[in-house]
Amino acid sequence: MEQLICRLKRQYFDWRYWDYLYRNMKKKSKTNTRKELVIQNLSFVKKPGITFSIDDSFRVQDWYAYGKNLFGFYDVRVTFNINAFHHYEDNRELSQAEIDMLIELQSYGHEIAHHGYNHKDAVKYTEQMGVKKWIEDDIESLFKWMEEKSHSVTGEKFKRPVTFAYPHFRFNEETLKELVPKYFMIARGHLMGNYLTPLNYSGLAPSICIDSHYLYNPRNVKRILKYVNKLGSNLILTCHSILPNEVEWESFGWEMENHAKRWRTSPQNIQYIITEAKRIGFEFYTTAELSGVATFIDHNFENYIKKQLSKHSNDNVLISELLTIKELDLSNKNIINLDGIQYFKGLEMLNLQNTNITDFRLLEKLPNIKKVLY
Ligand SMILES: [Zn+2]
Numbered sequence: 001m002e003q004l005i006c007r008l009k010r011q012y013f014d015w016r017y018w019d020y021l022y023r024n025m026k027k028k029s030k031t032n033t034r035k036e037l038v039i040q041n042l043s044f045v046k047k048p049g050i051t052f053s054i055d056d057s058f059r060v061q062d063w064y065a066y067g068k069n070l071f072g073f074y075d076v077r078v079t080f081n082i083n084a085f086h087h088y089e090d091n092r093e094l095s096q097a098e099i100d101m102l103i104e105l106q107s108y109g110h111e112i113a114h115h116g117y118n119h120k121d122a123v124k125y126t127e128q129m130g131v132k133k134w135i136e137d138d139i140e141s142l143f144k145w146m147e148e149k150s151h152s153v154t155g156e157k158f159k160r161p162v163t164f165a166y167p168h169f170r171f172n173e174e175t176l177k178e179l180v181p182k183y184f185m186i187a188r189g190h191l192m193g194n195y196l197t198p199l200n201y202s203g204l205a206p207s208i209c210i211d212s213h214y215l216y217n218p219r220n221v222k223r224i225l226k227y228v229n230k231l232g233s234n235l236i237l238t239c240h241s242i243l244p245n246e247v248e249w250e251s252f253g254w255e256m257e258n259h260a261k262r263w264r265t266s267p268q269n270i271q272y273i274i275t276e277a278k279r280i281g282f283e284f285y286t287t288a289e290l291s292g293v294a295t296f297i298d299h300n301f302e303n304y305i306k307k308q309l310s311k312h313s314n315d316n317v318l319i320s321e322l323l324t325i326k327e328l329d330l331s332n333k334n335i336i337n338l339d340g341i342q343y344f345k346g347l348e349m350l351n352l353q354n355t356n357i358t359d360f361r362l363l364e365k366l367p368n369i370k371k372v373l374y
Contacts, residue, residue, distance in 0.1 A: 010216050018220035021195070021208060025224060028194035029231055048229050049283035051197075051236045051290055052270070053188055053207055055115055055165055056263075057082035057094060057102070059241040064101040066242040066267045072108065074274045077295075079287040080105060081115035081165035081188075084145045088254035091118075096152050103151040103158060109297050109339055111286035114161040114184065117142035121168045122175045131178055139164075139183060162316060163188065163287040165238075169209075176204050185291030185316075188236060196233040199285075200292040200320065207236035210269065213262035218272040225273075229280050234290055237273065239265040294319045296340035300333050305340075319343045330355055331373075338362050 052071075054063065063080060071078055082102060085091045094102075106112045116122075116138040126134045146158040162185050166175075169190035179187045185202045192206035208214075208224075215221065221237075228235045241264035249261045277284070288295055294317040296302035305317055322343040331353040338357050341347075342365040350363075351373045363369065 014214075014216040015220055017214065018224065021191075022223050022227065025194050025196075025227060029196070029227075047281065047283045048232050049234045049285045050225070050228075050273075050277050051234065051285050051287055052076070052078035053081060053113075053165060053236050053238045053287055054078060054242070055081045055167075055238060055240050056087065056119070057084075057098070057115070058086040058088055060094065060098040060101050062241050062243050062247075063105065066244065067270075068105065068108075070242070070267050070270060071110070074271075074278070076274055076284040077109045077111070077286050078284075079111040079113050079163065079165075081113045082142075083115050083119045083167075084117050084142055085119070087119060088252070088256055099149050100151050100153070103149075103154070103156050106159065107154075107156065107297060109295060111163070111288045111295065112146075112158055112161065113287060114139070114142055114164045116167045117145060119167040121170045122166055123170045123172050126172075126175055131174055134175065135178055139179070143183075160314065162186075162293050163291060165287075166190075171204065180204070185293060186287055188238070188287060190238070195235060196228065196231065197236055197290050198233055199290060202291055205236060205287070205290070207238040209238045210273065211239050211263050211265050212269075213259075215265070215269065218269040218276075221273055222276055225276055225280060225282070229282065234285060236287065236290070239270075241265070242267055242270065244268070289319070292319050293317070294322060294340060294343050298335050298337035298339065301330065301335045301337065301340055304330070304333050304335070341366065 054067070057080070080102065084093055086094065102112055118138055120134065120138045122134060122138070125138065143160065146161070150157045164179055164184045164186070165188040171187065171189045176187055180203055186205045188205045188207055190207055190209065192204070195206045195208055197205045210221065224235070243264045243266065245266050249256065286295060296305070302317070303313065305322070306313060306315065309317065309321055311317065324346045325344055326346055327349040328344065328347060329351040331351045333355070336356040338359065339362065341362050344366060346368055347366050348368050348370045350369060350371070353373050363372065
């Protein structure tokens with residue numbers, strides 16, 4: 001009986017919290033909806049979407065174990081925000097096995113983004129040490145760390161992150177000014193404004209957390225998704241560990257407070273949200289894509305495009321630069337993966353002769369294509 005009351009209470013508080021978010025979103029969207037719709041019209045897909053933004057790299061193992069196939073099955077690309085250290089194992093550095101898993105996730109098109117070298121609270125750290133020291137210790141250090149690491153078998157490297165997620169959801173104007181646009185296009189925070197992020201956005205982006213700490217029953221997100229769809233904008237959903245309900249924290253042997261144990265969501269909840277989002281026709285974007293930066297899986301494809309656009313190898317390719325290209329010759333360039341072609345919305349002619357591409361599904365996303373040479 002006590003258990004039942006406890007569950008009902010939990011369900012009620014959960015509903016009330018999401019009802020509050022929904023009402024707040026409605027209230028705050030009334031004032032700026034029009035502006036966002038205008039920006040949306042310039043987007044590459046012209047479809048509202050959601051972004052899964054997943055924090056803290058001591059959870060690499062469970063991202064890999066429970067997230068890899070889940071996102072692969074639904075063809076959903078997400079953003080993993082990483083640190084270089086493990087919070088709960090004496091702050092040890094990530095192992096080579098964990099680095100390999102992250103780079104493998106990147107090779108499926110997921111974004112590996114910046115969450116602070118040592119997961120410092122930006123507000124507290126800058127108060128104590130100054131903003132310069134924070135940039136040096138928690139921002140530049142992770143860029144450097146990522147540059148030095150590579151996959152133990154393939155030799156593949158991390159891409160330079162273009163987005164950041166504030167550790168502990170703690171942010172302020174002073175740190176934001178340092179980060180955007182110098183280091184990042186987007187710095188993700190938590191509940192702000194109407195919780196929405198238009199495409200081609202740069203600056204501080206809000207998010208809503210779907211960990212069990214905030215979301216018990218995934219049905220509570222449904223109403224918000226419908227409303228985001230109506231507004232034609234995008235919603236960033238944050239979570240931490242991806243763990244089935246039956247996996248107990250105790251089995252990891254980590255000392256942590258009860259509060260910290262609830263920073264997890266189940267594959268079932270994510271699956272529910274993906275299914276619901278697909279049902280109403282949402283796109284799925286990485287945070288980098290929300291900021292207008294294109295992601296390619298195949299380096300030869302990416303480098304060829306950069307050359308065509310007269311860019312240096314470290315420059316970002318912007319989605320807006322690809323929308324108007326009409327002809328593309330990818331023949332004889334040792335390209336095996338077409339991922340990225342979905343951005344070329346104006347493409348009419350595509351040459352794929354002498355490539356090793358086997359998956360052509362993305363060609364369906366090109367509305368103007370007239371001729372494809374195989
Ligand atoms: Zn974190």
